[in-house]
Amino acid sequence: MNLASLSQVDQWSWSVPLAPGECRAEVRLYGSCDLLATMDDKVLEQITNVARLPGLAGCAMTMPDAHWGYGFPIGGVAAFDPERGGIVSAGGVGFDISCGIRCLRSNFDLAEIMPQARKLADILFRNIPAGIGEEGDLKLGAEELDEVLRGGAQWAVTRGYGTADDLEFVEEQGCVQGAVAENVSPQAKKRQRGEMGTLGSGNHYLEVQVVDRIYDAAAAAVFGIRPGQIVISIHCGSRGLGHQIGTDYLISLAKAAGRLGITLPDRELACAPIKSPEGRQYLGAMNAAINCALANRQILTHLTREAFARVLPHAELETLFDVSHNTCKAEQHTIEGRQKLLYVHRKGATRAFGPGHPALPPRYRDTGQPVIIGGSMGTGSYILCGTRESEERAFSSASHGAGRAMSRHQALKKWQGRQVIDELAGKGILIRTRSMRGAAEEAPGAYKDVDLVAEATEQAGLARRVAFLRPRICIKG
């Protein structure tokens, strides 16, 4: 990205000057000079398109890990006001609705699991359906799937997957309101039939990680993590059901936008006013997909506990937090001095409520929400906490990952899967995958420097670093 076309607001944020006669809201890009300079120009084009959509509240924003997506950029945040004709966009959420990360803290340190690491990796790989074409053991009929869509992780707990204690540390206590199972097509439900409790592929993973560094000892103590401790991160989403909802509504909303007189700068920004029948219908289906994702990560949490128990009988895995990063959520925010209900799209961006937010569980009320920035399988991930400042700067949003630095095609030209796996094994990181091609595409070198993303996220005031996690076992989708 050519920084000369931007205007620097402060050391860690940039705006895009309006061209003569241009009519759009303000755009704000968060990040360092180096991160922005390496972003594709398409990021700027895409977020500028978002700023032209009706009813945008405040700025259209990108997080420090932003990269070129479809419709919205990945790492894009935009809030819309239903009272000013604001829209909801299927392209602003994406196909993998409510993709996110469940983080579990264990009662083990690295030294305790090392003698069993290979066995643990093998059993996790057998117990967690991962990769394209893999199905779970749980097969749900249409009626029971509707219960999943209405109940989310709460449904999973009632079926014996995990405990009620988990739910306190899942966004919306494991069940988002406003889900309408009837707005989900029969095709979407068919696609999900064998996919509950599956990881998926691409950048999805289950990692066993060690707490490598603590940045904020007080917050880490509240989060229940200490140096050397083992934690587990599960990255996946709403699987085939969410993908089909994205598919179903992408074209119907693109056509609705035309009927409703909304000019789309990119058809992938398919949208309808929040208050329109089309908008409400999509929101009902999207919320159902969020519940599907929350249930999916709850089942995977259970499968992970089963695997650990077979290797380490005294293992206790507690949910640290579960946070989604592809959503549109109805939230109260203060804008222009007034409290308003806004629909906040976060596509490849994480909610990051600061201290005191009423939605947080009592344990995290004084620290702010745990925020997870997932890195590549060779580098590491960060746990951060939300800040009050983030509310004003980004509707309480933060980065969600390292962000890709090169395309999958380029990565395949540069690396071979076996080579990547062997090199990581040499660094003490065990990879288990059915896809050598996937391992090459997900090579650590294909991602941005997660350290720079986490630093920029903190310096921009979006979230504050608490701990750095280094991977030791990665079950790759």
Next chain:
Amino acid sequence: MARLTNCDARPVPDSGERYGYFEHDADIGIIGRGATVEEAFEAAAAAMFAVMTELAAVRPAQTIRVEFEEADIELALVRWLNALLAAAREHGMVFAGFRLERDGVVWRGSASGESWHDALERGVEVKGATLTMLSVRQTAAGWEARCIVDV
């Protein structure tokens, strides 16, 4: 709507001339080419499924049929690709041969392939075909269809 029948879809040759890719940071841009729109769409389907496995290794054991109505030729590409993805996931299959016919706004297609098994290469799962950088156009060499697929 998809249903299983005997095989009659044709394999698309694994050829850089029939299908290819264009760069995208996180996802994948696919290109299908052919003498007709229908052939270009068939080749785009091959490009998409080649992201998921090695097409040459897929046996044409079963065929599914899909049918949809779409007047907009670009949206028809997205509908075709997404119909194939939905059918593949519903039946736990992967496809390597494709045929598509158009009758006005009605599109009737078929895809042949087999269920996933351990001998098939596992690539990356395509979640959906998007409307970004979507184009269907006539070139000097025939028709070219392209879009970005989300992986």
